[in-house]
Amino acid sequence: MIQLRNVSAGYGGAPVVRNVNLDFPAGQVTVLLGPNGSGKSTLVKAALGLLPAMEGEVLYDGRNIRELKPREIARNAAWLTQSRDTPSIQALKMVLHGRFPYSGYPRRYAREDYAIARAAMEATGSLPYENENVRTLSGGQRQSVYLAMTLAQDTPTVFMDEPTTYLDIRRQLEIMNTARKLASQGKAVVLVLHDIALALERADRVAVLREGELSCWDTPEAVFRSGVLQKTFRVGMERTDTPHGVRYYYTEEAE
Amino acid sequence: MKSWRICSTPGGKGIFWVTLVLLTLTACVLSLGLGSVTLGPGEVVQALLSGDTGSTAGRIVHFVRLPRLCAALLCGSALAVSGMVIQTVLHNPLASPGVIGVNSSAGLAVALICAVAPSAQALSPLAAFLGALAGVGLVVGIAQSTGASRMTLVLAGVAVSNLLGACIDAVVTLVPEALTGITDFRIGGFSGVTMEALAPAAGMILPGIAAVLLLSREMDVLSLGEELAQSLGLRVRPVRFVLLMLAALLAGAAVSFAGLVGFVGLIVPHAMRRLVGEESLPLAAGSALGGACFVTVCDLLARTLFAPYELPVGIVLSFAGGPFFLWLLLRRRGGKG
Structure with a gap:
């Protein structure tokens, strides 16, 4: 399990997130919520060791991340990033990059790696275009290829930074279903989302960041009742029971 | 990217690689046979196999055309692979050894060693490598300290390139005998190259390309x-x-015997990206082969177009490369790329 203990992290000596304590338990979907600039992506990068913590420590199964080699980190946590360069390569080759942490010199992928990559593509629905150039795919198809690469990394923790941005509603739901399925397999899934309602409906735990500080970390119901979302996002929040379960929605004015 | 799709099928890939190898071999054969004196294929083969340097054909092949062919092959592959590596590492399709000032810094190092220690010219590949390395470090350092945007990198490279070009001119002005063929050096060319001069550069280029392939x-x-x-x-x-380091090694080694050859490091990786995609192993291999073929053909044109007069190969490269690059850009803008 990945744990953050009093973590402060940022850029150029200026902390963006301060003194955060947070666990990402196995088998649960944790959603990070917060307005733009509240430090969600910074926190994820700190948890992945991409940004060294200025203070505090990031623990992987109790070991400080500073003691781990990049390859060890990559075998423990995968990252579906928000922004990226898309090279002009075959989709299957792209997904195979997820096996890089397991490859030794001369870096030739084994039959098993291909099988894992194809299984990951199957899981994300991207197998039909395994031979296509990634650049020729639509935004949603590309996202499913990147998600397959993340899954091919086969890690106990999976971070997804705004995985539903720019996707149509069908694909958003598919991403959320994939996240739930991964959690049911025992993985810790961490999502950065902007959709408060989707987060409350789909998460096991919700962490709310406000101006770089963790203002709440609890179950969706407890977070809803705490009123922290209303304060943080300056919106009204409502919930209603429907035949499909509890649904949350927000209103423009905070109550 | 339609052109990529052609090479994405196994059959298409096979045809592409066979064609590229055949083109390169044909360019090699023509390069040995054609020139101010035309030699038949039989004469060329006989001269090569017998090692005869007594006959006119033997002397032409062994002392003139074979060294030039090796120089063109080495220079083309080294600069193209160097450009491919720089573009990949800096995530910048506009970068190349010529554009970001690596060639100029290697050139300045060569000019300095020729001016200060003319007897140590055998060390010029090493000096060129160190110069190229300093050039890479300088440009990347400037770009990173100013935010490392793609355009900043290119602009910093252009500024450094011009500055170093002025330094080369200053060295040659102060010590005119440092680079007797300064114009040839600035444009780039292979006239007068010998196997002895090529050997140390080859010793850097061939392992350098192998290392790039291993790091694909x-x-x-x-x-x-x-x-x-x-x-x-x-x-x-x-x-x-x-x-x-490898990119600097390759560009520096090429500059040490060929001068400031431009365009190859920019356009060959671009063309190969269109043909084989961006997977690094085929891209590096295609760049090496494509660069070797392109420079060999341009050198052949430089020697034969106005024979017995000869153009510096850099001029032909610019004449061939400039329009080709523009065509690539326009084709892309037109949505056909």
Whole structure:
């Protein structure tokens, strides 16, 4: 399990997130919520060791991340990033990059790696275009290829930074279903989302960041009742029971 | 990217590689046979196999055309692979050894060693490598300290390139005998090259290209972006440093015997990207072969177009490369690329 203990992290000596304590338990979907600039992506990068913590420590199964080699980190946590360069390569080759942490010199992928990559593509629905150039795919198809690469990394923790941005509603739901399925397999899934309602409906735990500080970390119901979302996002929040379960929605004015 | 699709099928790939190898071999054969004196294929083969340097054909092949052919092959492959590595590592399709000032810094190092220690010219490949390395370090350092945007990098390279060009001119003005053929050096060319002069550069270029091919998977991962590459377990800083060292080694070695040859490092990797995609192993191999073929053909044209007069190969490269590059750009803008 990945744990953050009093973590402060940022850029150029200026902390963006301060003194955060947070666990990402196995088998649960944790959603990070917060307005733009509240430090969600910074926190994820700190948890992945991409940004060294200025203070505090990031623990992987109790070991400080500073003691781990990049390859060890990559075998423990995968990252579906928000922004990226898309090279002009075959989709299957792209997904195979997820096996890089397991490859030794001369870096030739084994039959098993291909099988894992194809299984990951199957899981994300991207197998039909395994031979296509990634650049020729639509935004949603590309996202499913990147998600397959993340899954091919086969890690106990999976971070997804705004995985539903720019996707149509069908694909958003598919991403959320994939996240739930991964959690049911025992993985810790961490999502950065902007959709408060989707987060409350789909998460096991919700962490709310406000101006770089963790203002709440609890179950969706407890977070809803705490009123922290209303304060943080300056919106009204409502919930209603429907035949499909509890649904949350927000209103423009905070109550 | 329609052109990529052609090479994405196994059959298309096979045809592409066979065609590229055949083109390169044909260019080699023509390069040995054609010139101010035309030699038949039989004469060329006989001269090569017998090692005869007594006959006119033997002397032409062994002392003139074979060294030039080797120089063209080495220079083309080294600059194209160097450009491919620089473009991949810096995530910048506008970067190349010529554009970001690597060639100029290598050239300045060669000019300095010729001016200060003319007897140590055998060390010029090493000096060129160190100069190229300094050039890479300077440009990357400037770009990173100002935010490392793609355009900043190119502009910093242009500024450094011009500055170093002025330094080369200053050296040659103060010590005129340092580079007797300064114009040839500035434009780039292979006239008067010998096997002895090529040997140390070849000793750097061939292992350099092999090392780039061995690091192709690392480049693939690096091309995803540095943070994503790191999250996949790549040690980004050391790998990037080693790759830039290799790019400097290749460009420096080429400049040490060919001068400031332009365009190859920019257009060959671009053309290969269109043909084989961006997977690093085929891209590096295609760049090496394509660069060798392109420069050999241009050198052949330089020697034969106005025979018995000869153009510096750099002029032909610019005449052939400029319009070709523009065509590539316009084709892309037109949505046909």
